[in-house]
Amino acid sequence: MSTSGFSGLFLLRDRRIREVAYQVVCIAAVVAIGWYLFQNAAANLARQDIATGFDYLSREAGFIISETPIDYQPSDSYGRALLVGLLNTLTVALLAIVLGTVVGTLVGIARLSKNPLLSRLMLAYVEALRNVPLLLYLFLWYSAIIFTLPPVKQAIALLPGVFVSNSGLVVPAIVWHSGFWTVIAAIAAGVVAAFAWRTVATRRRIATGKAVPGWPVSLTLLVLPFVIAIAVFDIRFEFDWPELGRFRLTGGAHLKPEFVALLLGLTLSASATVAEIVRSGILAIGKGQREAAQALGLSSGRTMRLVILPQALRVIVPPLTNIYVTTFKNSSLAIAIGYPDLVMVSNTIMNQTGQAMEPIALFMLVYLGLSLATSLLMNWYNARVALQGR
Amino acid sequence: MSTMANSGEEQIAIRAPAQSGGLGASAYFGTPANTIVTLLCLALLALAAKVAVSWLVINAVFDGTPEDCKASVGACWPYLTAKLRYMLFGIYPFEEQWRPLTATALFILAITISCIPRLWSRWLLLGWVVLLPVLYLLMAGGAFGLAEVPTSQWGGLPLSFMLTFVGLVCALPLGILLALARLSNLPAIRILAVTFIELVRGVPLISILFMASVMLPLFMPDGVTIDKLLRAQVAIILFAAAYIAEIVRAGLQALPRGQTEAAQALGLHYWQYTFLVIIPQALKTVIPPLVSLFIGFFQDTTLVTIVGLLDFLNTVRTALRDPNWQGIAVLEGYLFAAAVYFVFSALMGAYSRFLEKHFRVGYD
Structure with missing residues (x-):
C-alpha cells in the first residue's frame, strides 16, 4: 500500500x-x-494537386442532367446542379412516402381481414418485398421497363391517356397557368375552414350535448372556396392529353424509366414496412376497446375511426418516423439505375473535379439534416397524439 | 354477473361462441362484401398462376441457344445453366471454383448447426475459431498446394456471405461497446458514442461505402493501400455497429436495475459485472431483433455493387452483359437472384420467429 x-x-x-x-x-x-x-x-x-474547399460550387458544371425540375443548363454552376439533384431526391422520396403510406395502410388493414384468402395474399405481398433487397428490385423494375415493354410507337395504353413503353410512363398533364395559384390558395382556405368548423362543432357538441351538423358543413366549407375561385376567375382546367402518333407520343408529362423504377421500388418497399407497422399498431389495441365501442352501439366504421385508430396511431407513429427517414436514405440507391439524385450528381462532380471529400461531406450533411428534420416533425406530431394526462 | 344468474338459459345464449372466422366456408362467403373480396382474390391468384405457368413452363425454352430464347416469349432456362457458375462465384478462377463451393457448403453447414440453441457452447465457439482460418485458406489459397487467388477475384454468393458474416461478427462487439459507452456516466465517452451512432444512422449506407472507397485512400499515409474488399468490409462493420448498438442499448435498458445493484453488492467492479452479469442477459433479450437486423444487413451488402465489388447481385448483373445473352434473359437473371435472396432471408426470418418463442422468458 x-x-x-x-x-x-x-x-x-x-x-x-x-x-x-x-x-x-x-x-x-x-x-x-x-x-x-x-x-x-x-x-x-x-x-x-487536388483543390480543397467549396470554391467548386460556383464553377461551371458542364454536364447534362436528365431530369431537371428547375431550369438547368450545363453552363450553370455545380451548386445549381446539386440543387437539381436535391430536388430530384426530395421529389421521389416524398412521393414514395405518400404513396407507400397509403398502399401500406391498406395492405396492413387487409392483413387483418377475417377473410383468410385476402390476409394470406397480403402476407405474401409483404414477405416478397421484405425478403428481397431493394437494390435488386430497382434493377428488376428498371430492366423490366427497358427490356420487356414495347418501344414507344407500340406503347401500351394502361388507362385512357396513360401510356407505358420502354421509355417510361406518359401521363396527362395539367396545363399550368397563373390563375392556378388562386385555386391552390382557395383549396388551402377550404381545408383550413373545414378543420376550423370541425373543431368548433366538436366543442359545441361537448359543451351542449346536442348534435351539431359535422361533415355536411365541413364538406361545403371544403369545396365552396374552390368552386367560387373557379367561377370568379374563370379558370378552366386544360389537360395536355398524350396522343400516340405514328412514331412517338406527343403531349402529356413524360416520366422517365429511371424515375418510374425508383419510385416503384421505394413505394413498394416502404409500403411493406408500413403495412407491418399498421398491423401491429391495430393489434396492440386491446380487444376490450373494440368490444366496448360495439357495446356503446358504434358501427364498425366509427369504431375504427373514433376508437381504434386514434389509439393505434400512438403505437404507429414512432416506427413510421423511422421508415420515412429510411425511405429518404434509400432514395440514394438512385445512382444504381441512373436517376440523377443528390448522390449521383455529387458522384459526377467528384469524378469531374477530383474533389471527393467536399461533395461526400455535403450530401452526408443533407441526409443528416433530412433525417433530423423528419424526426423533429414526427416527434412534434407524436407529442400531439400522445396520451394526455388526466 | 348476479343479474344474469337467475336465468341460466339466457346466459348460455349470450356465451355461445361467436363465429370466429377462419373456419369453414363462412370465412370466405359470409357477407356479400366478403364474397366479392374472395372472388377478386381468386381471380388475382388465377391470373398470377396463369402468367407464371405460361412463362415458366409452357412458353419457356428448356434447351437451346440464345437465339431460341430471343424468339420465345417465355423463360430462358438455358441461360441459368450457362451462367450459373459465373453468377455463384464470379470471376474466381474457373478450375478452382470447387474451393468457394466447399467453403460455402461448410459455412452453411456450420451456420445451420450454430442455429440450434441446445448446441450453444464453448465447443461451438472453438469450432468456429478453427473453421474460419480453414475457410479463408480455401478462398485465398497460397498454402497446401492451393493456388493463390487474390481478393479482387473473389465474388458471387461466397462474397455476399463473407461481407455479411464478417461484418456482423466484428460489428457485434463494437456495437456492444458503443451501447455501453452511450449509457456511460462519463460525459465525454457518452458524447463520443452518441455522435458516432447518430452520425452513422443518419446517413445512407451508400455514403459510408463511398467514403470508404473514395475517401479512405486519401487518409492513408503515402504508399499504404488498403484492399478494396477490406475497405467495403470496414464500412459495413462500422455501419452495422451503430445499428447493433441501438438494439443492445434497448436490451441493456430493459434489464432491471436490481441486476446491476446485486452485482455491485457482491463486490464486482464495472467490467466484471458488465460482462458477467449484464451483457449476457441483455443480449439474450435482444437476440430476435438482432436476427431481424441481420436479415437487413444480408440484403444491405448488395450495396457494395454500387462501389464495384462483385457480390452476388453484381455477378448476376454483370452476367447479363455477356454479349451472347445481352438483353435476352434479364428477368430470368434478376428473378433467380431474387429467389436466392428470398430463400436465405425467409429462412432467417423463420429462425428469428423461432427464437422469439424460444426466448420468451421474463426476469421476475
Whole structure:
C-alpha cells in the first residue's frame, strides 16, 4: 500500500480521478487519430494537386442532367446542379412516402381481414418485398421497363391517356397557368375552414350535448372556396392529353424509366414496412376497446375511426418516423439505375473535379439534416397524439 | 354477473361462441362484401398462376441457344445453366471454383448447426475459431498446394456471405461497446458514442461505402493501400455497429436495475459485472431483433455493387452483359437472384420467429 504511494498510481484508486483519466485518454485518442488522418489527407491532396474547399460550387458544371425540375443548363454552376439533384431526391422520396403510406395502410388493414384468402395474399405481398433487397428490385423494375415493354410507337395504353413503353410512363398533364395559384390558395382556405368548423362543432357538441351538423358543413366549407375561385376567375382546367402518333407520343408529362423504377421500388418497399407497422399498431389495441365501442352501439366504421385508430396511431407513429427517414436514405440507391439524385450528381462532380471529400461531406450533411428534420416533425406530431394526462 | 344468474338459459345464449372466422366456408362467403373480396382474390391468384405457368413452363425454352430464347416469349432456362457458375462465384478462377463451393457448403453447414440453441457452447465457439482460418485458406489459397487467388477475384454468393458474416461478427462487439459507452456516466465517452451512432444512422449506407472507397485512400499515409474488399468490409462493420448498438442499448435498458445493484453488492467492479452479469442477459433479450437486423444487413451488402465489388447481385448483373445473352434473359437473371435472396432471408426470418418463442422468458 504505502510503496505505491510514491509512484503516483495511487491517484487511479480514486474513482473520480480514474473517470476523468478515462475520458481524457478517450478524447486524446480520437483527436490524435483525427489529426493523423487529417495530416495524411492534407499531404495526399497537396501531392496529387487536388483543390480543397467549396470554391467548386460556383464553377461551371458542364454536364447534362436528365431530369431537371428547375431550369438547368450545363453552363450553370455545380451548386445549381446539386440543387437539381436535391430536388430530384426530395421529389421521389416524398412521393414514395405518400404513396407507400397509403398502399401500406391498406395492405396492413387487409392483413387483418377475417377473410383468410385476402390476409394470406397480403402476407405474401409483404414477405416478397421484405425478403428481397431493394437494390435488386430497382434493377428488376428498371430492366423490366427497358427490356420487356414495347418501344414507344407500340406503347401500351394502361388507362385512357396513360401510356407505358420502354421509355417510361406518359401521363396527362395539367396545363399550368397563373390563375392556378388562386385555386391552390382557395383549396388551402377550404381545408383550413373545414378543420376550423370541425373543431368548433366538436366543442359545441361537448359543451351542449346536442348534435351539431359535422361533415355536411365541413364538406361545403371544403369545396365552396374552390368552386367560387373557379367561377370568379374563370379558370378552366386544360389537360395536355398524350396522343400516340405514328412514331412517338406527343403531349402529356413524360416520366422517365429511371424515375418510374425508383419510385416503384421505394413505394413498394416502404409500403411493406408500413403495412407491418399498421398491423401491429391495430393489434396492440386491446380487444376490450373494440368490444366496448360495439357495446356503446358504434358501427364498425366509427369504431375504427373514433376508437381504434386514434389509439393505434400512438403505437404507429414512432416506427413510421423511422421508415420515412429510411425511405429518404434509400432514395440514394438512385445512382444504381441512373436517376440523377443528390448522390449521383455529387458522384459526377467528384469524378469531374477530383474533389471527393467536399461533395461526400455535403450530401452526408443533407441526409443528416433530412433525417433530423423528419424526426423533429414526427416527434412534434407524436407529442400531439400522445396520451394526455388526466 | 348476479343479474344474469337467475336465468341460466339466457346466459348460455349470450356465451355461445361467436363465429370466429377462419373456419369453414363462412370465412370466405359470409357477407356479400366478403364474397366479392374472395372472388377478386381468386381471380388475382388465377391470373398470377396463369402468367407464371405460361412463362415458366409452357412458353419457356428448356434447351437451346440464345437465339431460341430471343424468339420465345417465355423463360430462358438455358441461360441459368450457362451462367450459373459465373453468377455463384464470379470471376474466381474457373478450375478452382470447387474451393468457394466447399467453403460455402461448410459455412452453411456450420451456420445451420450454430442455429440450434441446445448446441450453444464453448465447443461451438472453438469450432468456429478453427473453421474460419480453414475457410479463408480455401478462398485465398497460397498454402497446401492451393493456388493463390487474390481478393479482387473473389465474388458471387461466397462474397455476399463473407461481407455479411464478417461484418456482423466484428460489428457485434463494437456495437456492444458503443451501447455501453452511450449509457456511460462519463460525459465525454457518452458524447463520443452518441455522435458516432447518430452520425452513422443518419446517413445512407451508400455514403459510408463511398467514403470508404473514395475517401479512405486519401487518409492513408503515402504508399499504404488498403484492399478494396477490406475497405467495403470496414464500412459495413462500422455501419452495422451503430445499428447493433441501438438494439443492445434497448436490451441493456430493459434489464432491471436490481441486476446491476446485486452485482455491485457482491463486490464486482464495472467490467466484471458488465460482462458477467449484464451483457449476457441483455443480449439474450435482444437476440430476435438482432436476427431481424441481420436479415437487413444480408440484403444491405448488395450495396457494395454500387462501389464495384462483385457480390452476388453484381455477378448476376454483370452476367447479363455477356454479349451472347445481352438483353435476352434479364428477368430470368434478376428473378433467380431474387429467389436466392428470398430463400436465405425467409429462412432467417423463420429462425428469428423461432427464437422469439424460444426466448420468451421474463426476469421476475
